[in-house]
Amino acid sequence: MTIAFAATLLILFVGWAGSALGLQYLFGVILPLVAGAVFIIGFVWKLVRWAKSPVPFAIPTVAGQQRSLDWIKPSRLECPWTTPAVLVRMLLEVFAFRSLFRNTRAERTVIDGTPRVTYFSNKWLWLFALLFHYGMLVIIIRHARFFLDPVPACIAVVEFVDGVFQIGAPRFYLTDAFILAGLAFLLLRRVVSERLRYISLPADWFALFLLIAIAVSGILMRYVCKVDINQVKEVIMGLATLHPVSPTGIGSIFFIHVTFVSVLLIYFPFSKLMHMGGVFMSPTRNMKCNTRQERHVNPWNPWAIDDPQANYHKYAEYEDDYRDAMVEAGLPVDKQPEA
Amino acid sequence: MDIAKLCVERRDELVERWVGLFFASYPLDSKGFMRTNRDRFSNPVGETTRIAAAVLYDAVTGGDSDSDAVKQALHDLVWVRAVQDMPPSKAVGVLYLLKTLLRSGILPECMKDASSAKAVEAYLLMESRIDTLAMMALDMYSDARERVFRVRVEEVKRSQSQVIRLAKLRREQEVPAPETDNRGVEE
Amino acid sequence: MAKMPTPEELLAATPASFPKEGWMDTKPDFHPGSYCYPAKTDALQKLGFENAHEWAPQEEDWNLPENWEEIIYNSLKDALEKHRSLKLFMDCCVRCGACADKCHFFIGTNDPKNMPVLRAELLRSVYRKDFTTAGRLLGKYAGARKLDPEVIKEWFIYFYQCTECRRCSLFCPYGIDTAEITVIVRQMLLDLGLGINWIMNSVKDCNETGNHLGIKPHSMKEIVEFLCDDIETITGIRIDPPWNEKGHEVVFITPSGDYFADPGVYTFMGYLMLFHEIGLDYTLSTYASEGGNFGSFVSFDVAKRLNAKMYAEAKRLGAKWILGGECGHMWRVVNQYMATYNGPADFLETPVSPITGTVFHNAAATKMVHIAEFTADLIKHNKLNLRPERNNHIITTWHDSCNPSRAMGILEEPRYVLKNVCNNFVEMPEHTIREETFCCGSGSGLNAEEIMDQRLRGGFPRANALRYVHDHNDVNWMACMCALDRAALPPLVDYWVPGVTVSGLHELVANALVMKGEIPRTMDLRQEDLPFPDEDPAEEA
Numbered sequence A: 001m002t003i004a005f006a007a008t009l010l011i012l013f014v015g016w017a018g019s020a021l022g023l024q025y026l027f028g029v030i031l032p033l034v035a036g037a038v039f040i041i042g043f044v045w046k047l048v049r050w051a052k053s054p055v056p057f058a059i060p061t062v063a064g065q066q067r068s069l070d071w072i073k074p075s076r077l078e079c080p081w082t083t084p085a086v087l088v089r090m091l092l093e094v095f096a097f098r099s100l101f102r103n104t105r106a107e108r109t110v111i112d113g114t115p116r117v118t119y120f121s122n123k124w125l126w127l128f129a130l131l132f133h134y135g136m137l138v139i140i141i142r143h144a145r146f147f148l149d150p151v152p153a154c155i156a157v158v159e160f161v162d163g164v165f166q167i168g169a170p171r172f173y174l175t176d177a178f179i180l181a182g183l184a185f186l187l188l189r190r191v192v193s194e195r196l197r198y199i200s201l202p203a204d205w206f207a208l209f210l211l212i213a214i215a216v217s218g219i220l221m222r223y224v225c226k227v228d229i230n231q232v233k234e235v236i237m238g239l240a241t242l243h244p245v246s247p248t249g250i251g252s253i254f255f256i257h258v259t260f261v262s263v264l265l266i267y268f269p270f271s272k273l274m275h276m277g278g279v280f281m282s283p284t285r286n287m288k289c290n291t292r293q294e295r296h297v298n299p300w301n302p303w304a305i306d307d308p309q310a311n312y313h314k315y316a317e318y319e320d321d322y323r324d325a326m327v328e329a330g331l332p333v334d335k336q337p338e339a
Numbered sequence B: 001m002d003i004a005k006l007c008v009e010r011r012d013e014l015v016e017r018w019v020g021l022f023f024a025s026y027p028l029d030s031k032g033f034m035r036t037n038r039d040r041f042s043n044p045v046g047e048t049t050r051i052a053a054a055v056l057y058d059a060v061t062g063g064d065s066d067s068d069a070v071k072q073a074l075h076d077l078v079w080v081r082a083v084q085d086m087p088p089s090k091a092v093g094v095l096y097l098l099k100t101l102l103r104s105g106i107l108p109e110c111m112k113d114a115s116s117a118k119a120v121e122a123y124l125l126m127e128s129r130i131d132t133l134a135m136m137a138l139d140m141y142s143d144a145r146e147r148v149f150r151v152r153v154e155e156v157k158r159s160q161s162q163v164i165r166l167a168k169l170r171r172e173q174e175v176p177a178p179e180t181d182n183r184g185v186e187e
Numbered sequence C: 001m002a003k004m005p006t007p008e009e010l011l012a013a014t015p016a017s018f019p020k021e022g023w024m025d026t027k028p029d030f031h032p033g034s035y036c037y038p039a040k041t042d043a044l045q046k047l048g049f050e051n052a053h054e055w056a057p058q059e060e061d062w063n064l065p066e067n068w069e070e071i072i073y074n075s076l077k078d079a080l081e082k083h084r085s086l087k088l089f090m091d092c093c094v095r096c097g098a099c100a101d102k103c104h105f106f107i108g109t110n111d112p113k114n115m116p117v118l119r120a121e122l123l124r125s126v127y128r129k130d131f132t133t134a135g136r137l138l139g140k141y142a143g144a145r146k147l148d149p150e151v152i153k154e155w156f157i158y159f160y161q162c163t164e165c166r167r168c169s170l171f172c173p174y175g176i177d178t179a180e181i182t183v184i185v186r187q188m189l190l191d192l193g194l195g196i197n198w199i200m201n202s203v204k205d206c207n208e209t210g211n212h213l214g215i216k217p218h219s220m221k222e223i224v225e226f227l228c229d230d231i232e233t234i235t236g237i238r239i240d241p242p243w244n245e246k247g248h249e250v251v252f253i254t255p256s257g258d259y260f261a262d263p264g265v266y267t268f269m270g271y272l273m274l275f276h277e278i279g280l281d282y283t284l285s286t287y288a289s290e291g292g293n294f295g296s297f298v299s300f301d302v303a304k305r306l307n308a309k310m311y312a313e314a315k316r317l318g319a320k321w322i323l324g325g326e327c328g329h330m331w332r333v334v335n336q337y338m339a340t341y342n343g344p345a346d347f348l349e350t351p352v353s354p355i356t357g358t359v360f361h362n363a364a365a366t367k368m369v370h371i372a373e374f375t376a377d378l379i380k381h382n383k384l385n386l387r388p389e390r391n392n393h394i395i396t397t398w399h400d401s402c403n404p405s406r407a408m409g410i411l412e413e414p415r416y417v418l419k420n421v422c423n424n425f426v427e428m429p430e431h432t433i434r435e436e437t438f439c440c441g442s443g444s445g446l447n448a449e450e451i452m453d454q455r456l457r458g459g460f461p462r463a464n465a466l467r468y469v470h471d472h473n474d475v476n477w478m479a480c481m482c483a484l485d486r487a488a489l490p491p492l493v494d495y496w497v498p499g500v501t502v503s504g505l506h507e508l509v510a511n512a513l514v515m516k517g518e519i520p521r522t523m524d525l526r527q528e529d530l531p532f533p534d535e536d537p538a539e540e541a
Helices: A002-020 A024-052 A083-096 A124-146 A153-162 A174-192 A194-199 A202-223 A229-240 A252-270 A272-278 A315-328 B003-009 B011-024 B031-036 B044-061 B067-081 B088-105 B117-159 B161-172 C007-011 C041-046 C068-082 C084-092 C104-109 C116-131 C133-142 C149-159 C167-171 C178-191 C197-209 C217-235 C264-278 C300-317 C329-342 C371-380 C402-406 C412-421 C449-458 C460-473 C483-496 C505-512
Strands: A104-111 A114-121 C250-253 C321-324 C368-370 C396-399 C477-480 C501-504
Touching (some): A002 A202, A002 A252, A024 A229, A024 A252, A024 A272, A024 C084, A124 A153, A124 A229, A174 A194, A194 C116, A252 A272, A315 C197, A315 C217, A315 C300, B003 B011, B003 B117, B011 B044, B011 B088, B044 B067, B044 B088, B044 B117, B067 B088, B088 B117, B117 C449, B161 C217, C041 C197, C068 C116, C068 C178, C084 C116, C084 C178, C104 C449, C104 C460, C116 C133, C116 C149, C116 C178, C167 C178, C167 C402, C178 C300, C197 C300, C264 C371, C264 C501, C264 C505, C300 C321, C321 C329, C321 C371, C329 C368, C329 C402, C368 C371, C371 C412, C371 C505, C396 C412, C396 C460, C412 C505, C460 C483, C477 C483, C477 C505, C483 C501, C501 C505
Parallel strands (some): C321 C368, C396 C477
Antiparallel strands (some): A104 A114
């Protein structure tokens, strides 16, 4: 944890120092461009790396009744046997974190003097994970206003909804609160629960600190140490169109924010954050549960049962081992023993 | 000083501390899990311990308790601990830790005024009850271990019941026994 | 006098928490009862494992082959190249901890390395060191560690404390399947010549003789004749099942525990009685007499070899389809692997029940039907004369075995059958049944008796739920359809919930089955007196 925290502070210092030392061009232009490139190439590279390994076996996790006899109601979602059903299962997994939602626990309560078992779903993790991820998604969409000119109407709608409470000026965005609440919960959970602290690696802390640093620096930039938004947009548009504009004169908080984001982009493809891509490729979730109905082909299947190189113990060898005893016991044989 | 009243007052606190000591005696205690998860199905070891500790505390401090319920609680506790990879002293001895708790939580109050001979006597009676429980636990522990070994033997027998039947028949017919590896009965 | 230790000192009862040092620095403890006996060298050699050697788990030196690091590296590299699942599972875990308290071994033992996340980290840490840039550069700070013999020992302990039940994968947001990781690590250990006797000896015997006990064909036939004697005693009907005969419609394959072991034999008698009653055209096979596949616990290659016999035999005998008995992991293999391993089975036909005409489209590729599906269909079409009153002394619950529920989804069929043959049925509490069922604690080849304590701990969550219905609903019977369960649950139940009997589904079916020409039943398949015997028509008259 300390190491991850120190690393985050170091990034903060570097970002600040960069702007203070007048290296705005390096930190405002070159670093984000490089980071963007690393992110895209790294992400694709990782997906390709995964895709290069085949899926030899169909191993979906079945979580409900199979489709067998006509009069037994199968569970379309928990044991999906068609591609659309698998897609729905996947979408619910990706957009609603369905497996986490399953996390339940029972508690004993006493009702009218008799102990009962009641079930509470243990859904805090699900709720805050959802808050964080959706907060993050909306914030990324909102940021598109810096990359696009003119700003598309849909982004304005997102911004309107996000700031619907119309508190403060500039208007306070709900998602800022969501993402912070989500991250704070995920961090607190790791700190408070001994079990989680035990399994946490420096990488787990680092990802959280980094995301918190990004959110906090962004919020500071919007509400506290305000920077010239128009100039920021000019710089970013320059990056997006690959015609960089010199970013001098913007407050150092901007550079800190950009440095953090750049580090995140660079770090992303090489870290557990790649679960974003991985969740779509997990064979226990994206395969059909019709494995007895349709044969799944293993590309490296070493042999078929009739191949000469098949190395299982064949019937002929078995009969050779036991022929006399089999005949004596009245078991039929393919080859009669020599008299 | 009314010692019975005091025991009731301090019940929750002392039971909680005692349960803590139970958990701490596990070879790899997962405090975070055993102590926080109150689900009898997803944390059966923790919940069994909790329920049993409260019943046993009442039995020791002389609160109303049904002797079958006490036996059952002690049985549940000991049979869980008997297969937890710990020596007998650890599995059963944790009962004695209640003495330490009582000595710090109850005894000083008993000794407060000079005319407390009766209270001390009552206190000693409580400690004796712990000894009784510990002896009962010892019996239960040895029953549990005997059961473990019995189920091991029976499992082996069951796993080859028909093979043994065939072997017996062959022996009667004086034909050599069938060729098995007699797995599970080696060492 | 020397100072006596206080009870606190003796118990070391300092309010400890997780071990102070991180999990990478705690070492596994080897003492009798904490490990399974090692596989015999000749068993491994016969199966073609080159590095089979003499070793003992409790020894310091495991006599690993000289280039063992290279072997592991290549083995892992090979697995990564062959399985996308492994690569993903190595990269994707965010250590959210949702899986932690879903493992029955963690629940029962409280050993942190039994949390599925840490079990996988045991391999992940090595993977990061050898196969990721960050791990190579940052080492421990990136969660990587160097492979040393201690790591191998740790793998041996903890990957043989996973029953491949897949309960954790149900709750994982990325569907990380620890069973997949466990099989691969066990395969890597076998590449070093490290395996356990209980599994590898069964594999060797199954390969040579066709069954796990190494019983030769003639003895096998004789044992089944005993069971037919018992059936005759109980029902007055003589059954003579066909063996290895060509030209029958169906080959019936069930785990060998059903032929040889109590209480599996009663289930086997149940099959024979059912087949006789409906006049099924079937044959048994001595060559493919083992439905179970212990190879599937340790290696995809070995699993394929053992599984190949089923199709090879069905083809040789010219059968139309295969009927499979009650087994757990056998059905994981049949349902998810068999067609891939050894298909396409185009020499067989899509199974059709000869009694009801029902076409089993769901088995169109594998051509293998589960007997619970088959019997449920018979009962639905009213083809069986059942007298469930014979089971009236039984209050039964149903144990969903891991593989049939989480790798197949066969949940309603057995319940339908059970409710039709037994008047008193009680479910165990929610979240301990169906897809969230708890393992018996002895799956994946861990039903070796030398680790009985460990199995009793691992099976405690299951037993605890059973005890709940035993105490509250007077449940005295637990039916299941898995041969390992039938072997492993009796000791578990005997320890935790005495007074409950474990049986297969078809034992209860056959108890209730009224057969044409049978004598009035006075005893059940275990030859125990029926509390509610059939009325004797002679007396009635």
